[in-house]
Amino acid sequence: MLRDRIAMKAINVVASAVCGVLYGAVGYMIYSLAPITTPGVGIVRFWPSVVIPAVFAVLFGPFVGGLGAAIGIFLSDMAIHGDPLLSLSAGVTSNFIGFYLIGCISRRSVDWAKALIITSIVFLAALPVLGYILLIYVSLNATILFVGLLAASYILMIAIGYLWPQWRSYGIASITGLGVGSIIIGFVVWAYSQIFILPPAVGGGFQLPFYAALIWLVWTFATEIPFLIVLGPPILRVCFQAFPSLNPIKAPAQAPEKKEAGKGNNV
Template structure:
């Protein structure tokens, strides 16, 4: 019972920090051209909670946090419950699950790198290239890839976190992209758009993955390192290789 109470407290803290910091840092920026999905630097917060305290704390806290922030920002509870909530739960549950497993360091690096390369190629092939904004996010992906590999080489203990964050982010981005597109086929989006073409899904997938991966990869490890000093037993249990 004591463990369950602690997990509830941690989940609530995760949700509160995610909603608050996410709202304070998204800067009013949304997907270029089609809108709806926002810039989201606070994504590293539930990733850290998932890594430290497990998939349920990370996933449920993120789901609650994104729902709160969605209500504040666009007010569409149905869209949040059908897309944002499941996308965040799956993403951070996967991060917590994968960081709790033992995996060879080389396998983790290659898998994370492959996920980023595939995401960049997906953007390059599928988007219509009617404007230049998408090129910015491809550039971010290209820059992030060597950074991820470098950090994996220099900080081996964070390789598994980077791998899990990359795959979790990919899964969440797919749910967001196809979920928002599917929603638009039946109901109007907060931006007013409806029955959007499938290319909109590709753009949302690309935007979500590319705008979140730098914050996951670059901010997660130093925050985890800081937590390691305060919570060594927890980190040793969750991050041991």
């Protein structure tokens, strides 16, 4: 038993390290090819590689996903903008908490109806407000793009949950984890800018207005949720087929069929 626990801890350490290196390296390569940051305010990067720690969080548990994401974002931040304090305060915390939540929720059985009602209320309440802020402070094109991405991702999440019920928990987990992470990024980066100068390598800035926090929040969520929803399930399906033991959601064992009375008995 002790040997099994030690082996499991060793696997988690290795998985966290692999996750961190993959997350940081892939993110850095994507940014090198497409150095896109938040329109109007910069800083937060276009980051499709979020699917990597999400997959690790489901396969190996929330701590592995969270720690791997924290390691990866710190490595990529150091390579791209070189501000360790900003990375530790905004990037590391948001990534660890966000992917930890994805790992926790996706590995549980979620009440689909209640979760759908709650997310629908939050979505319908937040969308007009965020859309108005984008329209006033960014542009009409950005508003259409971001609102369209949010709406399309939400509809896709519902469709996937309806057609493939086994991915319902993952869909809710992705929205919840990324939502919390996006909130942390938006408001922590804004608070950081009130005290320190933001890194010039990704746009710079000092004492940015409060609406910048909401723009970062919307940008982070709207540009990353499609990759979690679209790429996560097929990647995880392949992993489950290759390594069934890593599937955290076990199908209930079927009870053996009862033999009819009088049959199969030696009388």
